[in-house]
Amino acid sequence: MGEYELLCLSCGNKIPDGFTNKCPSCGKGQTLIRTEYKEKQLNPINVRGFWRFLPWLPCLEAGGGFEGKTAVYKSLVLSKELGLRNLYIAFNGYWPEREANLKTCTFKEFEAAPTFQRASEKGIKNLVLPSAGNTARAFISAAGNFEVELFVVVPYSHINRLKLSGEVPDNARIIAVNADCDYSDAIAFANRMTNELGIVNEDGVHNVARREGLGTVFLEAALHIERIPDHYFQAVGSGTGGIAAWEASSRLLADCRFGNKPVKLHLSQNHPFTPMVDAWKNGSRDLEKMHEENQKKAISEVNAHVLTNRNPPYSIKGGVYDCLKSSDGNMYSIKNNEIVDAKILFLDTEEIDIQPASCVALASLCNAVESNNVDKNDIILLNITGGGAERLSEDFETHVLEPDIICDKDTEMEDLKDALSR
Numbered sequence: 001m002g003e004y005e006l007l008c009l010s011c012g013n014k015i016p017d018g019f020t021n022k023c024p025s026c027g028k029g030q031t032l033i034r035t036e037y038k039e040k041q042l043n044p045i046n047v048r049g050f051w052r053f054l055p056w057l058p059c060l061e062a063g064g065g066f067e068g069k070t071a072v073y074k075s076l077v078l079s080k081e082l083g084l085r086n087l088y089i090a091f092n093g094y095w096p097e098r099e100a101n102l103k104t105c106t107f108k109e110f111e112a113a114p115t116f117q118r119a120s121e122k123g124i125k126n127l128v129l130p131s132a133g134n135t136a137r138a139f140i141s142a143a144g145n146f147e148v149e150l151f152v153v154v155p156y157s158h159i160n161r162l163k164l165s166g167e168v169p170d171n172a173r174i175i176a177v178n179a180d181c182d183y184s185d186a187i188a189f190a191n192r193m194t195n196e197l198g199i200v201n202e203d204g205v206h207n208v209a210r211r212e213g214l215g216t217v218f219l220e221a222a223l224h225i226e227r228i229p230d231h232y233f234q235a236v237g238s239g240t241g242g243i244a245a246w247e248a249s250s251r252l253l254a255d256c257r258f259g260n261k262p263v264k265l266h267l268s269q270n271h272p273f274t275p276m277v278d279a280w281k282n283g284s285r286d287l288e289k290m291h292e293e294n295q296k297k298a299i300s301e302v303n304a305h306v307l308t309n310r311n312p313p314y315s316i317k318g319g320v321y322d323c324l325k326s327s328d329g330n331m332y333s334i335k336n337n338e339i340v341d342a343k344i345l346f347l348d349t350e351e352i353d354i355q356p357a358s359c360v361a362l363a364s365l366c367n368a369v370e371s372n373n374v375d376k377n378d379i380i381l382l383n384i385t386g387g388g389a390e391r392l393s394e395d396f397e398t399h400v401l402e403p404d405i406i407c408d409k410d411t412e413m414e415d416l417k418d419a420l421s422r
């Protein structure tokens, strides 16, 4: 299953896959690599949940007993409220009445399972993952089903975001990086663990398993709608989900049974931290160089903190800029008060709670309707990337996770190694 070749988007070279995430010829990873699957048509296999897309995932087997799925349905009440005829919701999170069963309440669970599975198939023994919250939650909760050892690096200041309903499995270790560190500092720390301790980096957006995993949301929707939607709305921090949707749309075009028009991406961020929106509105491939202090101040003012990546893969080949350009897409800047309104709107119309990031996406759809960026007859897919946390708390208790080790941003790796072996 999932037979594929890895190709570099820059030099076009074929790359042998030993859990390889960057082109060996093209240097510092300024380009994405892409999977080319043997099967050109989407033929889901007969298993429950997201693994039914195994032929288009870079894995041989459906692993870890993961049965998470996206709930896709046609909206009745919200769509009527917005004056739309064909609004589809891809709901990722916990909503048992609609068979949405992601207990960390975000689509990041679709990144975790195939990453672990691909890693174990390639003989990888350990992985290090930097995260500001949701990625850590998804990977920690999936880790117990795989043999790979997981090291999660989180900023200490974000530790109270690490809530789970289950226990931390034995093969997952949480390293908190102290003082005023943020996500970018956690990334730098994880890179040192890779360079100095040889712990394999999961490589974020560069990892095809993560992108293809997120792409299953789009595949699930296309199967339900029976065609590629005209528009795709998502809030972005890194933009990995947007890139994944674009790549899934491209594969479905080649399939020939889902229409012949690529999707248009509508991606959004939370004002005042909107680096990608600003660059896109300036027609620029490059993010504006901003002073770190100013960035951190802007970040502290947004509600949807999962959208605050300071180094998103916007400029790289095959990244957010290229996908937006190819799809003739749009970007939206959403204010905190619009998030509040969107949350109420969704609760009133669809009757479930959604996370701030999903509110950003919904607010962007409202903006698009007002500014006629979409037509009322268009087929629209709204990715609710995270929802149902309040619904989940009716059924399960959640608790904040304890870090195994608290480090400083410049803790020596030798000292970390000692601490880890204790």
Ligand SMILES: *Cc1c(COP(=O)(O)O)cnc(C)c1O
Residues within 6 Å of the ligand: 106, 107, 108, 134, 135, 235, 236, 237, 238, 239, 240, 241, 242, 306, 307, 355, 357, 358, 385, 386
């Ligand atoms: C991570 C995350 C996003 C942003 O996803 P990217 O595509 O990686 O930018 C949006 N919503 C939720 C709930 C998330 O956890």
Ligand SMILES: [Zn+2]
Residues within 6 Å of the ligand: 008, 009, 010, 011, 012, 013, 023, 024, 025, 026
């Ligand atoms: Zn290359």
